[in-house]
Amino acid sequence: MRATAEQLRALRQEVAGLERWQAEAQPRRVALGHPEMDAALGGGLEPGRLHEVFAAEPGDAASASGFAAMLAARLGGGILWLRQEQAGRQGGALHAPGLCEIGIDPARLILGVLPDPLAVLTAAGEAARCPGVGVVVAELWRTPRVLDLTATRRLSLAAETSGASVLLLRVEAEARPTAAQSRWSVGTAASVPLEAGAPGYPALSVALTRHRGGPPGGPWQVEWDRDGASFRAWGGGGAALSGPPLPAAAHG
Numbered sequence: 001m002r003a004t005a006e007q008l009r010a011l012r013q014e015v016a017g018l019e020r021w022q023a024e025a026q027p028r029r030v031a032l033g034h035p036e037m038d039a040a041l042g043g044g045l046e047p048g049r050l051h052e053v054f055a056a057e058p059g060d061a062a063s064a065s066g067f068a069a070m071l072a073a074r075l076g077g078g079i080l081w082l083r084q085e086q087a088g089r090q091g092g093a094l095h096a097p098g099l100c101e102i103g104i105d106p107a108r109l110i111l112g113v114l115p116d117p118l119a120v121l122t123a124a125g126e127a128a129r130c131p132g133v134g135v136v137v138a139e140l141w142r143t144p145r146v147l148d149l150t151a152t153r154r155l156s157l158a159a160e161t162s163g164a165s166v167l168l169l170r171v172e173a174e175a176r177p178t179a180a181q182s183r184w185s186v187g188t189a190a191s192v193p194l195e196a197g198a199p200g201y202p203a204l205s206v207a208l209t210r211h212r213g214g215p216p217g218g219p220w221q222v223e224w225d226r227d228g229a230s231f232r233a234w235g236g237g238g239a240a241l242s243g244p245p246l247p248a249a250a251h252g
Contacts, residue, residue: 027046028048030045030076031043032044034220034230037220037231040216040218045074047163048162049182050159050168050178051167052175052180053068053184054175054186055170056205058171064171064186065169066102066202066224068139068169069104070102070231072165075134077134078133079104079108080109080112080127080133081094082120082123082124084140085115087139087171101226102226103229117146121140121146124138127164128162128164128166133162134164135165136159137166138167140169143170143173143174152179155168155179168180180210182212183209184208187204187206194237200237201223201224202223203222203223203224204224205219206218207220221234223236225237
């Protein structure tokens with residue numbers, strides 16, 4: 001018996017619905033560019049989720065901030081960076097020329113300095129609900145009591161609802177249970193000098209210490225490629241000179 005036009009139309013709609021369901025069931029991922037990091041993440045970092053970035057040591061605050069900025073550049077969209085006032089006093093100010101070197105136009109970044117952790121978390125939750133925001137960076141100092149599992153669940157839900165990514169930047173902090181999709185530990189690494197003694201590319205030591213989609217990974221020595229706005233293996237940006245690598249820059 002031949003199918004009628006109505007039956008064929010209904011079948012097409014059913015197939016289209018199944019295809020949409022499969023597409024929604026597979027989370028969207030943004031490849032970071034470093035093959036091993038992307039493999040550990042199952043293909044890349046999930047946008048519209050909460051992710052944590054820890055400074056491996058107190059002196060690695062600048063490296064952790066740089067990594068958060070690099071992730072924000074990779075994820076795309078407008079950036080709202082919210083800092084606890086104490087974090088600014090201890091870690092220094094964001095440097096516009098440094099952001100440009102990473103590949104972030106300072107015009108696409110709004111900086112907010114707030115007096116305490118509760119104010120940062122409240123503002124981050126409200127901002128993460130705005131579909132027009134690409135990335136919210138919430139920078140906290142140490143381990144405030146208000147940053148508990150409930151607070152991070154609120155941030156995670158806000159991110160999943162709007163599609164904005166939330167990066168929780170932690171300095172001099174201890175890891176506790178959170179609702180974050182991934183947790184990173186970031187330390188300093190010496191860059192590889194280029195030919196003629198030119199400064200090397202920004203380098204970091206990065207470890208994926210927790211991932212809800214799989215096991216942890218790393219650590220990896222990585223470089224940041226500004227032009228491609230992506231990570232790559234350490235020393236992959238060009239011919240290195242023979243001899244020891246350049247020392248890390250002062251103050252991170």
